[in-house]
Amino acid sequence: MSVDLGSEWMKVAIVKPGVPMEIVLNKYACVYKIRPFKVCLARGPISAAVLALKGRGEQSTGSALSSRNSEACGSNEITPRPGPGGCNEPISFTCTSHSVPIEKLLPLKVTMREKLPLLALFCLALALFPSPTASVAVMSVDLGSEWMKVAIVKPGVPMEIVLNKESRRKTPVAVCLKENERLFGDGAMGVSVKNPKVVYRYIQSLLGKTADNLQVEHYQKHFPEHQLVRDEKRGTVYFKYSEEMQYTPEEFLGMVLNYSRGLAEDFAEQIIKDVVITVPAFFNQAERRAVLQAAQMAGLKVLQLINDNTAVALNYGLFRRKDINATAQNVMFYDMGSGSATATIVTYQTVKTKEAGTQPQLQIRGVGFDRTLGGFEMELRLRDHLAKLFNEQKKSKKDIKENARAMAKLLKEAQRVKTVLSANAEHVAQIEGLMDDIDFKAKVSRAEFEALCSDLFDRVPVPVQQALTASEMSLDEIEQVILVGGATRVPRVQEVLLKATKKDELGKNINADEAAAMGAVYQAAALSKAFKVKPFLVRDAAIFPIQVEFSRETEEEEGAKGLKHNKRILFQRMAPYPQRKVITFNRYTDDFIFNINYGDLSFLSPDDQKMFGSVNLTTVKLSGVGESFKKHSDAESKGIKAHFNMDESGLLILDRVESVFETVVEEKEEESTLTKLGNTISSLFGGGSTEPAANVTEPVQDEEEVPPEAGKDQEEAVEKTDEAAQEQSDKEEKGQGEKSKEEPQTEEKKSDEGSDKEEPQAEKEPEGSEKSDEGKAAKEEEKEAEKKPKPQKKSKISVDIAVELEVNDVLNPSSEDIDISKKKLQDLTDRDLEKQEREKSLNSLEAFVFETQDKLYQDEYQAVVTEEEKEAISTKLSEASAWLDDEGYSAGTKELKEKLTELKKLCKAMFFRVDERKKWPERLAALDSMLNHSSMFLKGAKLISEDDQIFTEVELKTLERVINETMTWKNETVAEQEKRSPTEKPVLLSKDIEAKLSLLDREVTYLLNKAKFAKPKPKPKPKDKNSTSSENGKTNSTDSEKVIPPKDESNGAEEVKPAEEPPTEENKKEETETEPTIEEKTEETTGDDDSQAHIGDEL
Template sequence: MRLFNLFWFFLVSLSLFGQGHGLAVMSIDLGTESLKIAIVSPGKPMEIILNTDSQRKTPLAVAFRDGDRLFGEAALSTAVRFPEKVFTHFLDLIGKNYDSPAVKLFKTRFPYHNMTKDPEKSTVILHHPDGMTFTPEEILAMVLHKAKSDAEIAAGDKQSIKDAVITVPPYFSQAERRSLTRSVQMAGLKVLQLMNTNTAVALNYGAFRRKDFNESNPNFVLFYEMGASSTVATVVAYQTVKTKERGFVESNPQLTIKGVGFDRNLGGLEMQIRLRDYLAKLFVEQTKNKYPVQSNKRAMAKLFKEAGRLKKVLSANTEHVAQVENVLNDIDLKAPVKRTDFEDLCSDLLGDRLTKPVMVALESAGLTMQEVDQVILFGGNTRVPRVQQALLDYFKINELGKSVNADEAAALGGAYQAAHLSKGFKVKTFIVKDANLYPIQVDFSREIVGEDGSKKTRLMQRVLFTRNNLYPTKKVLTFSRHSDDFEFFINYGDLQSFFSEEDIANIGSLNITKIQVKGVTEAMAKHKDENKEYKGIRAHFRMDESGILNMENVETVFEAKIEEPIEAEKGNVVGDAFAKFGNTISKLFGGGGSEEAVPTTGEEKPEEPSKESVDQSTNESTNGVNGTDSSSKASPNVTEKQDQAAAQNVSAESSTPVKTEVKIKTIKEPVIAEKTDLDLPPLDDSEINWSIKKLQDLIAKDEEKHKRDGMKNSLESFITETKMRLYENEYESASTQEEREKILKALETTSEWLETEADSADSKTIEEKLFSLMKTARDVFERVKEHKERPEALKALNEILNISRMFYEGALNTSAEDQIFTEVEITTLGKLVKETEVWLGEAVSEQERIPRFETPKLLVRNIQEKIVTLDREVKYLINKARTTPPKPKTTDDTAKPTENEADSSSEGEPNDETINMDQAAEDNIVNEVETDSKIKSDKPSQKAESSAEQSTTEKPLELSSNDADQQPQHSQKPKPTATVDEPHTEL
């Protein structure tokens, strides 16, 4: 029982430690145009944070101008004048080959960006007009690091945030997901999970409706998202399932992605670009073709910004006036635009393309529209009225669900998942099963011998992950006919059956990874034995929570036949019990055969995970019976009986032949598997470190600029304020004319330097200038401070002197029978009071003779030292008075008082002196006395009871709140002998 209690104490201690020192986690909803950040920190609710501009949504933009790096709204403001210096919409370039259709579309939309092809990796390189070059991954890393900084500021308490869940579009390929993880690594973050945006929204929706789901009838909800660059429809099934993850059966809600449909190029960005071109057309018509605005990048940037504003306004209004100042050559644009004009511009976008993702999602899920319980909208561009009307007509319903926050649901869902995946928080379990969008297969070749004896190479294909295969999950593929080193390829499978040619082209390379298996020949030679049978080569694959495919290891597998003797007895009771217990523990914590075998056809032999797990279990059971002594120690009676039986049958056993049985033992020999990414060449450590160093240099430069600007502002403020103060009365009286002229001269000199040379100076130089000025004016400022603070300090000293003097006089006049202080203590206090009074009188007189512009003799710190000394001495005596029990009173009448007399004595004697105090403090003391009296009630002395009751009416000395908190509680209080009318002064 004691061990059980210690165990729970240990768990509670760990829980409290995690709450006190747990780190905050964050989620980033990463969109094409903007991002939202949510955090979960100890003691605070899950929330969307505000950025440095006090906005909940941050534009995805980075600008470099005049040596400064700008983010968010500041970067977008720069884009109006210098669009080529601002990088936006770069998420579409992540993990893309330079020849990708997405890159070509980006160049068409934003022609003012200079982009080149990496000669080695064939990826995109962005060039800044100032000569800097960046990859899209590096620019994204800058934004993620800024998001990390904003989250840490919002979390407060100097918390460091390193773990994050990042939301990504569900159509991201393997190359795009791996590329994004590299950006997160460069930003100094750890990826808890790359969570699909639609899944994050589904989790946010389900987390607040846990009680609405049941086990028998799943709820089907269709989520429809239209973002800046894409449109996604997702069918999600909600139901409760029984799990046994913690050793016991429990029911938890689960969401399962059943089907996904998408259009990568259908979004608000395409609508905004068409509206921009329409405004450009109106401007050309307005100027009668005099100015070709389409070729002017600055003019088109202004029109692009106005088109974004106009698109939002037309979602709520049927007509609005577009206004742009100085589009070109000081000519403004002012033109009315109707919602119908906007819808006509986007007629092909707002037609069948709106509902096609819904059709694909339903078909993939195997459902009809009638089986969908609800349609939920999210994404900023679902606010366009034409989009909502198209969905209403398609589903033939009267209302669309808008029960989630269209802009923030993904970030909040990601934050919930981040808290679940982190070790510092405990949230209610909500199982998430995402679906793989693209089928993945393994391609390899094998030599076969024909009937004529000739060797031919045959291409083999095995599907590893099908479309809508749920993940995270593991798969095992066995190559049963390979006995030498070989290679195989991980590629995308049958895409033509599910996706259009445009979708397939946007994926990029259909070859994902090349695996070279080495060391097979050596493994075969090592285990060449007539008792060992070669069972093939197993490759273990895992698709993790981020949807990224990983090959964990490759191994050769052999089976050895081993003969083992059969025991004469039917069974070892204790051994069998321990073996069963071991098997149970293995199932609970080992997971058993959790890996899924890949179904094969033809001559390839499928994996048998159940058999493997049985073999492992058998080995563990055998070891438990034959390889340990625990069973004999646990049951000595059984062991004794076994020994007696063995002694009686020793002669019989010697004449009887030993029976044996053949058991199969699985032997696994790891081999080398060299991985080469084919879809996107990986970055080696040196390249990643170079990118990290580049980003760190930019961060250091930003920090230096921030510090320099802060020091510059401080220097300017000091100069301005000092000039104003020097001729105020209190500063004039505390300084001479010569001192003021010296300070003014230094201020003027520094002010001139600030205007002419400060822009090229670093923060250290500016800081030195500030300290030099402060040193010059320090004497005057200190005099003013002394003259200003001295009266209050003297008032406090006089108050503590008054209290100390009265306390001393009260203690001095206390009778011998009631005295609790020694003569030394009383004398020490009296001497201290007298010395302080003498010092105070002399110091004040001397200070009054000194002019205000000279260095004062009576300093505030000297006064405070005297206050502290007196306060310490009085506190010591007060504490002694509180903790010392009163002396028993002796009278000539030794008769034991009656109970009534004892009660009447508690009312207080007429000669008792009382001390005023707060009623609350009095009640506290009374409660203390009553509590202690109850504890000591086993003493039947009526005299003690009378003394205890009498002490409850006596009022202790008045203490400050801090003093009272620090003193120990005692039931008995000394009888006070002085009246204190003035409160104790705290300093």
């Protein structure tokens, strides 16, 4: 083996017969390198450049040194026997959390000469390598209206959907809040039928919404049992269950995200912090900020908010990477879930990148949506229909719609009936004890269901038309339409879609439920630094246009001043992101204000516009503009530049605002070559200053920007740039690069031409050497006059402008509000953990009482206790059982643990005696077997002849002494135990037997290893009779064999290998045509090499 020992990573390689050179995988079976490097020393010689950890149990390298190796990392209780190397003391190294004795891991030994260098080497290794293993697992949460799916990826585990506590692959987004209990998922849904007031669902529709939003009104209509109250500070709403229990939608979402992280951590068996969350593509800025705030309350680090349609498209493209080429392929994804419907047109094709070459890319070309079209609306229609049927049966005088509990039961039954009707023409809805102990039963057909939802089915094609309009495509350009989401399983939805898209069939070759979660977790792995994945470029699109609005004073003809309102589009509809934009204000010399708002939203329906919220995003107040102009009054102003960034999550960020000036820089006279070289060397050795100046001065560079004062033609050019931002940016970058390359080339060309013209003059100077110095000076002045004046060099000066932002759509919670929400959620989590701990203690106490009462009547326990002990134990158990029935269920965790500890202490002696008697047969049989094998080994070792003996007399006597002592101890202890009563404390203990076994095994293993690696002594061959000695001391022999040199002459060479065959033409040809491999070689020796072959055989 070999070990490539780096400062952070190590790589291990091996070669063995039949296996060529191969990198060794670590315990995760997918990672070729290990970090961190925790080393546990052990006795033994260490080969050069090889650090082999060959423990008898698990390896203890890297993160594998865990609790599973606690036995191997315990204290050293075995005194090592003296060996040939003279090492008499064990060496143990303290790793991060374990003190590891050497003997536990390697059956080797370290000599005193090797000990100090080894200690220095591994002290250095432990100082260099970090000990704690960083959390490398990442997760994704597909956050739907009704369900959520969680996926993870970690070393050794590819992309995988997380199972919840009920072993299901999806979990309801529901939170149940009682006074002393909190439930999630299926547990909360079970409570929703009994007490719907304490279960909160479909909270996603309230994120980032003000109290007057139409969607808040719809939510209150669907869930009248909840009390929504206006937040006077932010203008949003919060749920009020009581004066003590008041929670915002963001806090409920934070609870759900925290619960999803708990599921992922249980599945991954490690802490997870990084997450990618899916959101609907139609989420605006306020809604996206609300999701990030909820994740912050849950303590999660959001790597990205990815649109769910983009995540689905990414998952689809990942498994069809080979089918993607330079030809654009347009695919439509129609996603209808529980709460909304979205149609997305995606273009797949390969593109060339500077970093990774040609890679596949998906680009969102068009998106259409309906915020309220989904399976939940169909279920509500069916629920109301079932309520109508119940009222028509007139089994109760009360209206069922006034009973929230009965309506919750009908909604649950409507969900089941809708699912069944997708595969059946009719079905019977039935509920036992629907209201006032009255059973309900009614038949529902698919035709009735489709009639109830006819207006919903008419809205199904609308997102398709919106997506086509946004992408400026026709249906003929769409190659395939793929269904996503649970509601697309409704037959009528598929029929309408098939007719609207004019396709022969709809694609169902993707997991409609899990595609978004799997695509998001792949993106999480790509964004994480712990994983390396194949690049797949993603270019998302902003659905809602964003513009900048500002006003400035203008002079009219009569001299009066007017106010002109200007609008400049920052991001067009379907503009790709992530993307950066710069807008320049050229006519401001003092502090001013501008607004960031949404652009033209006329493509939205009237209801969507009411649900959208405020179209005003942010008011930006700039201060310090006038001061910058006063400070740089002698410089030319290039305007006030505002730098915007729409990041990967679709959030618009104002990075900075700067006032830019241009000034002329005086060029210094050209320095000599030696001076330049000296300055360069001095700067390399710290001569130059690295601290930036107060005002950064940079060379002027062309920058793509959105000019606010542009005319109509320029506006159209900007819009055109927004529509094809990627292609345009690539061309501009390429053009800038070519320009920067061409400019120095042009200068060089000019200088070369000048030098060519001057060369003849330089060559003529020696001919006119007789001329006077005055003539030469005149010529030089004429040359300087002929030189053309060089253009002035300009530099850019940037001054940062102070920015004050005022949010206009939905106010963000303050940092104090975030901290309060975090504490509120943490208190709930602590309460849940305390409740779980109490339930665990209560269950443990109950189980111990019942099990022990049963064991008292078993023969093996009755044999080891006296009647008095049995009576005392039985009495205490009866008292504990009675206490549990009366006071135990209200007792605290501490009291329950104390009761359990008291009972265990009372029964400890009885359990110990029974446990020892169970272990005796197996342990004694193992000891007898070890004694037999050790005796046979000792007998065989003594029969070895003196010339071939590899063991010393001390070693054989030591083994014999250990065998005799062990046998004597065993016979005496067993005899003593037989004299004792079963009710007394045993003298024969299993731990003592194990110690004797370990001692014998250590001695025998030491001798076996010595025999395994020992080399037989070479025997000198008798001289041949025909051999003669010459005067010069050389020996001539008639045979081809040579005499082995004496021991003192060959001392220092471990092995003499036969000479290698000389290379032939055939061997050279094979070496050039085949890959390098390592094989077992057997070489044929010639007569000249017989002596060397003979020596090799002897060795």
